[in-house]
Amino acid sequence: MLGKQIADPEENREMRRKVAFVAEDKPLYGYMTVEQIIGFARSFYPDWRTDVERTLLRDYELPARRKVAKLSKGMRTKLALLLAFARRPELLILDEPSEGLDPVGIESLLQSLVSQSADGVAVFFSSHQIAEVERVADHVCILEHGRLRLDAPLDLLRERYRRIDLVFASPPPESEFQIPGVETIRTNGRQISLFVSRNVEAVTERARNLNVSCIEVTPVGLREIFLETVKES
Amino acid sequence: MLWYKAWLETRARFLTLLVTVTAVCGFFVYHGLGDMTPNWRLGRDFNRLLFLNQQILVFLWIFGVVLLGMGGIVREKAIGTSSLTLALPVSRTRLMCVRVGIGVVEAIALGLVPWTAVYAISSLEGMPILISQVGLYLLLLIVGGIVYFAAAVLVSSLVSGEYTAPSIAYGAILLPTILSDVYLPLFLNNRRLVTGAFSVDTITFLVSGRLPWLGIAASLSAAGLLLWASITIVQRREF
Numbered sequence: 001m002l003g004k005q006i007a008d009p010e011e012n013r014e015m016r017r018k019v020a021f022v023a024e025d026k027p028l029y030g031y032m033t034v035e036q037i038i039g040f041a042r043s044f045y046p047d048w049r050t051d052v053e054r055t056l057l058r059d060y061e062l063p064a065r066r067k068v069a070k071l072s073k074g075m076r077t078k079l080a081l082l083l084a085f086a087r088r089p090e091l092l093i094l095d096e097p098s099e100g101l102d103p104v105g106i107e108s109l110l111q112s113l114v115s116q117s118a119d120g121v122a123v124f125f126s127s128h129q130i131a132e133v134e135r136v137a138d139h140v141c142i143l144e145h146g147r148l149r150l151d152a153p154l155d156l157l158r159e160r161y162r163r164i165d166l167v168f169a170s171p172p173p174e175s176e177f178q179i180p181g182v183e184t185i186r187t188n189g190r191q192i193s194l195f196v197s198r199n200v201e202a203v204t205e206r207a208r209n210l211n212v213s214c215i216e217v218t219p220v221g222l223r224e225i226f227l228e229t230v231k232e233s
Numbered sequence: 234m235l236w237y238k239a240w241l242e243t244r245a246r247f248l249t250l251l252v253t254v255t256a257v258c259g260f261f262v263y264h265g266l267g268d269m270t271p272n273w274r275l276g277r278d279f280n281r282l283l284f285l286n287q288q289i290l291v292f293l294w295i296f297g298v299v300l301l302g303m304g305g306i307v308r309e310k311a312i313g314t315s316s317l318t319l320a321l322p323v324s325r326t327r328l329m330c331v332r333v334g335i336g337v338v339e340a341i342a343l344g345l346v347p348w349t350a351v352y353a354i355s356s357l358e359g360m361p362i363l364i365s366q367v368g369l370y371l372l373l374l375i376v377g378g379i380v381y382f383a384a385a386v387l388v389s390s391l392v393s394g395e396y397t398a399p400s401i402a403y404g405a406i407l408l409p410t411i412l413s414d415v416y417l418p419l420f421l422n423n424r425r426l427v428t429g430a431f432s433v434d435t436i437t438f439l440v441s442g443r444l445p446w447l448g449i450a451a452s453l454s455a456a457g458l459l460l461w462a463s464i465t466i467v468q469r470r471e472f
Contacts (some may be wrong), residue, residue, distance in 0.1 A: 025313055031241055
């Protein structure tokens with residue numbers, strides 16, 4: 001990772017200096033105050049960004065003298081994010097980073113992620129909030145039960161995936177649309193709905209040859225891609 | 234700053250123990266001095282009082298250092314903060330060494346402060362307390378007793394439960410203490426070493442400067458071995 005051997009203790013330690021990780025349950029030392037835990041974290045990272053620390057401390061309205069154990073879930077999340085952002089990592093790994101945040105906090109988080117990315121930090125985050133992923137991600141992976149179901153740049157997904165709704169006077173058998181790129185086929189009366197990952201032109205051409213009365217091709221969002229990918233499996 | 238974390242982690246426990254142990258020892262000696270009548274053979278009885286104070290202090294001190302030895306990365310795993318600690322750019326060995334270092338300093342303070350209080354009370358009451366006697370008792374307590382702290386650290390490297398770990402540690406200390414009273418050669422009896430029973434003159438109740446060096450060496454070696462085992466376990470354990 002980052003050119004370092006994980007198995008080598010020395011390189012592993014160097015690697016940890018460059019990677020910031022915020023776990024889902026936001027583990028923090030409950031017996032420290034906010035300012036104590038910030039001071040503690042700061043001492044390990046020579047590239048610590050005091051300006052980021054001050055800005056986030058103010059923006060997140062974190063009470064410096066309060067014990068971490070007495071912070072709300074949202075506050076803990078904000079503090080964990082501050083500790084990760086201020087240390088100038090090369091790789092930022094976030095597990096469900098928006099959990100516990102209110103809409104304003106989520107908005108601020110997404111902006112911070114974009115800003116970190118613009119600063120050259122690789123941001124790797126997992127989330128069940130697909131709308132958030134769709135707003136900030138460049139590259140998306142969909143995991144289901146620990147198996148990788150999809151791995152592609154978001155722009156490519158947006159460009160390729162389409163929902164094609166076809167209306168026929170007399171619907172043909174579904175097998176007529178078993179073309180490479182057609183992920184799912186659903187028939188509902190005279191209507192056939194296809195979820196397509198590529199070959200849109202070939203599918204519409206086939207529909208025309210089968211005397212379709214109405215064709216509607218619509219772009220799909222990441223949520224629909226996710227649902228179809230998971231359903232399909 | 235790892236020392237700061239270790240200090241904050243144990244601060245409440247340490248200060249509570251320090252105040253309690255100092256108060257108990259101070260009260261015991263002050264009360265004992267009050268009971269002394271002019272008919273008593275002052276020097277001998279006073280020295281005996283100090284010897285008895287050492288017995289009480291040893292009991293409380295062992296109770297305390299076991300609690301100070303609790304915690305660490307295994308306990309952190311149980312409460313969910315181990316991922317934060319292990320993500321720090323420091324080795325597990327360093328984490329352990331700092332924790333042990335702070336624990337040893339606290340253990341020394343837990344012996345030093347009560348004995349200082351006893352010295353101050355005795356001096357104020359006009360009793361002939363010798364600083365060398367206090368020093369010898371303290372030396373025996375620390376060098377002979379640090380093995381109990383090491384045992385607690387080892388248990389805390391194996392067991393994560395908040396109550397299970399200290400319970401096992403107390404059991405692990407009590408059992409060998411009982412067994413050593415019955416089965417082990419006298420010079421390996423650590424209880425007698427720490428309480429000063431090896432070194433005290435039974436007539437004057439003064440601790441002699443002739444210390445049981447073999448026992449001290451055995452005790453320190455055992456402590457070193459236990460701490461080395463603790464570090465090795467934490468280095469190899471999957472978290």
